[in-house]
Amino acid sequence: MLIICIQDIMLGILVAMIFMHRYVPVDISSLWQYLLVGMVYFLARSVPVYVRKYASFVILCWGVCEVIIVLLQEWHWISSNHSWFDITGTFGNPGPLGGFLGILCAGVINVIYRRRGINDNRTRVWVLIGVLLMYGVIASGSRSGLLAAFTGIVVIFIRRIVYLIQENRIKRVVVECFSALMILSTVSVILYCLKPDSADGRLLVWLNTLRLISDYPVFGWGTGGWAANYMLYQADFFATHPHSHFIMLADNVAYPYNEILHIGAEHGLPGMALFIWIIIESFRVRLSDCRSESLLVSFWAFIVFSLFSYPFDIVSLLALFAFLVGSLEFRPVFYIRIPRLIHKASFFIVLTILSGLSVHSYGLYKKAWHDPKLLPYFQYNPDIMYMYSQMETVPDSMRSDILDRTSLLCPDSEIYCLLGDENMEKGNFDKSETYYRKASDMVPSRIAPRYKLFRLYLSKGDTLSAVSYGRKILSFKPKVESTITLRMKGEIKSFLRKWDVKE
Template sequence: MENIPHNYLNYTLSVVLGCMLAFLPVISSNFSDLDGVIPIFLTSLICSTIFIYWLCYKGFKNTKLKINIVDVCFALYICYGVLRMMVSDVIFNPVIVCEWFGLVIIYVLVRLLEYKFLRVLYVSLLLGGTIQAVIGVLQYVNLLESNHVIFKITGSFSNPGHYGGFLALSIVVGLFMWRAKQYSITKGNIFFPCILFIQIVALLLSDSRAAWLAVIVPICLLFANNYFNRPFYRHWYIKLSFCILIIVMMISLYYYKKASADVRVLTWNSSLFMIKDAPVFGHGIGSFAANYMPCQACYLDEHVGGNEALIADNNMLAFNEFIHVSCEQGLVGLLLFSGLLIYAFRGTDNIKHGLVARLGLITLFVFALFSYPSSIFPIKVCFPVFIGILGKDRKPFIEFILKKSTTILLLGVVGFGIFFNVKSYQMYNHAYNSLKNGDYIRDNSKDYSFMRHNKNFLYLLSEQYLKHDQINASLQAKKLLLNIAPTSSLLCDLGMIYLYKQELDSARDCFLYAKKMTPNHISPTYGLLLVNKAEGNREECTRLSKEIISMPVRVVNNVVLKARKEAREYIQKQ
């Protein structure tokens, strides 16, 4: 796919892709409506339009295309993912389809881009990191407002972890562009080290251990590759010292935020239950949130009395993308994904652009070992970009001329993709506008089946029904939500509704299940206390009241204060 002449078509491709890498975080921050899906629709739509432009310009001129092993591996992985979307019990999610479609188009555009224009992508990522670094520093000195109520510095992201991950990619790409001395932008440019310094400062302020590791690991790998063959570094005590330094660093990072690290370990252990349930093909794309909390309940039920029960919380993220892939796509998906990475990494050491892309991909996947970049769209788009760059220098084993019939077919496929994007956006927009205008309240039989996959929409809708005393409608929406994102908080909400309806057995079941998911949360125990009060079970009420009073909690909020107050009052009355 490399035989494109040097003309304005390459400028168009490079500018569009470059702007996407540089400004997507800012765009995502400013278009957070509709559950944050506008950047996904917008990116997919723009990239698809550019691809149609390329097809119209080159598709009818007998353009030669070259397919290599990386293209085949990428296509196999995507085809398997699409097949799992089609053959799955998971509720259809149009956003995932639009996102995957956009990522495929991005990969194709990178492969079509002429080789010397690839530097534009690196410079754009560096520009994006610089913009985020400046925003983060301004947030730190209180000149800009953070996007999080707790964390002081988030850049254009909603979380400092996301922010740190994006900065890590920019820093590694910029650092090794500077080191390579093959890019004109880095030669004699005194501003370049200043830019990297600002980004490193912002990275440290982000307080993201995953992002720190994502920068440290590629640097250590390159250092070991370049220097361990030299006489001085061949001594065993030098290599041993290097290994000890790495071990000490890892232990230090673990104890730096031990509670957070322990939660990740709990998440990984609980995810193994999900993998055991469907080890070969997984549960389906987008199924992790629907299956994780029940698996956590099973894990904690088998490890009663362990420390995990004290740190368990509601969660819908794997904090490890390889575990995430295994849960949703099974062993088959993991093997296809790993095969794509292996073939992408092969033979890139001596390629000018390939080394930077390789280190960028290492950065991305070190970050992915402890975080969830697949849920962070501005970071996720870097994956097809790096894979596309690494695939440009593979020897092709298929060469063919792009015929008019093939071009027309591709135009039809991409055109349908654009239509699907626009239609999905319109339906999303209509659903949220109807929610905002209270249409579902005025007519609680109004159909919202298109949004059955969207946990944020269902939660807002159920709360809106509840606010207007439409109890049964709220109960129905919360039941739908329970199918796609079960949590102990949601089960407690359901339990309260059943308690209000005097369906005490259903209420008890909800509170007991919630308690299994998060044994350290006070709300399920408080709910059980209310159920037993309604039944007049004094002995059980006394036991639950004592448990509530003595229960250690991480955060003392209004629910905790209310529960403890009622528990004390009940004991005093006995």
């Protein structure tokens, strides 16, 4: 018998929207990621409970291995995957690492709570795992990961409040709620003060994302629409607010740092409603044992993490979400009677098709990173296109096409500067100026687009504009004062001295 649950319907509609309503066509080279996630969900919904139990322990072992890697990176025995950060685990940067460990930690906290009063070796092992995971979260420096881990504590607190209300101990409820509110406020202030600029920068991203949603609230921009339009909206924001306090916080943005807003921007209010509906339905999940309860807590921790980060852009975290939502016993909607033989045969056929397509697509994906000749396969992949737009070894015959395509997929200040350079070389000064100005508006705290505008005026022979703009650049205080910045300002100073002598 095939059981169709509420999350199957909700996720099915959401996936159909993702593939059918698109701003950017489907990227063939990264199709393996969607197929892998689909296969994980299919297995989580199809395999027996005891198999999911073993899979949960495998994921937990993965988390412990990540902590071991964190320790080795802290001791500088192995290098991280990012030049800016010493600790990344096997992820690209500390954010996803902290989120992954925090999600697992929330579930482990629930297990420890359920085993309170049981003083045996198994309980000690769970406590040790919880301590290791929490250490990994703290070492990563991810505030979103800490919030995910604290989800486990919040769930325990809510259960206690419910118990006290049932016991009619209202005074105790008031005291504990007040204490929790004070602790929560203190923790929030501490997390904000750790990286206030980063927190304010995310607020800027959310404000501009809300502007994207407000322009197309019903259907959204379509899949890929956020990345293709966000930086243009940020440029428009700073063009109309030249004295905003967000100027020194702005940078090139690749993620919206809130998955609900991301879904809203690309699939409108219906998409947001579907995702929120799944979250609401999770409160009605049937809990058969401690394992299913811990999976539910980890699911909630994942949702908390997704409100401040970008887990759906990390394939391993997206697969974790598919496993969590597929393993939970959501409300069944209807049943389909299928003969056992047909059911088993269908299972293996679907699994074989998904596996084969995923492996084939992954092969194209790996080749695409090293072979620009495979452009037809990765022309809609923003990551690969962005990488090739920055490479000097790309053939000149392909550079113009790659830059144009990249500017449509994921425009940012660097891409627009490169487009400005290309048009200036061709003598298209007006288009070049447009690109440089837009690049400057995208990230107003950077001096490079302003310097390129100064050089453009000199190339055009517009000396008066070059002098006027050069003086503005010298009075401009960039976000980062580097040797490159000093060289640019030194060149402008030298030009202005010669101009003053002539005058």
